Amino acid sequence: MSPESAAAPEAGGPSPLVGLVMGSDSDWPVMEAAADALAEFGIPFEADVVSAHRMPTEMIRYGQTAHERGLRVIIAGAGGAAHLPGMLASVTPLPVIGVPVPLKTLDGMDSLLSIVQMPAGVPVATVSIAGARNAGLLAVRMLASGTDDLSARLRTQLLEFAQELNDVASRKGANLRQKVNEVFSETNVALRSSR
Numbered sequence: 001m002s003p004e005s006a007a008a009p010e011a012g013g014p015s016p017l018v019g020l021v022m023g024s025d026s027d028w029p030v031m032e033a034a035a036d037a038l039a040e041f042g043i044p045f046e047a048d049v050v051s052a053h054r055m056p057t058e059m060i061r062y063g064q065t066a067h068e069r070g071l072r073v074i075i076a077g078a079g080g081a082a083h084l085p086g087m088l089a090s091v092t093p094l095p096v097i098g099v100p101v102p103l104k105t106l107d108g109m110d111s112l113l114s115i116v117q118m119p120a121g122v123p124v125a126t127v128s129i130a131g132a133r134n135a136g137l138l139a140v141r142m143l144a145s146g147t148d149d150l151s152a153r154l155r156t157q158l159l160e161f162a163q164e165l166n167d168v169a170s171r172k173g174a175n176l177r178q179k180v181n182e183v184f185s186e187t188n189v190a191l192r193s194s195r
Contacts, residue, residue: 015070018045018139021062021088023078025049027101030130031077034099037136041157043143046071052084059084063091073139077132079103082114085124095142097135098124 018038022031031047038045050059066074066088074092076085077099085098098115102108108129116126127134144154 014044016044016046017070017072017143018043019066019071019074020045020047021050021074021076023051023084027077027079030101031099031132034075034132034136037133038139041140041154043140050084052087059087060091063088066092067094073097073142075099075135075139077101079108079111082111085115086118086122089122089124096124097138098126099132099135100129102129
């Protein structure tokens, strides 16, 4: 999926609730994980390139009008100087989630520090370097915090999702315990059971 194809909602389909923007289309391989997470929960979104440095007027317009267009959360990914999330947060009343996109130099640490170190009064929720999936999941949680039918549906889905994570982790633990039992002596296995 490309940002362009994700950006166009189906004719007659629901209006986007999340804006998924990035400084360049080269950020899409990282940011697509946010799109996947939103799609898993049935959240309509738009995706676009809105560069803070190369198209500042459009970036400001995007942030200023996002709430008027029905968006409720913005996920912004950027690498390097990574000003996009903070600049959007400065011009929108919506919550902004920043995704530090790693580049060749500094492996994304510059992006992380740029996004996370915001001045008081201009909050940006920041996820880990290349943590776009968690950004998408955080947007789902934000949408689930309301009192409407969508929020209730999302809360139910999030509880089911959490149970699935628990089940996967439990199976991994059971598999590991079985491997340990097969490989190590009874003495070592007894240590685990005595805790």
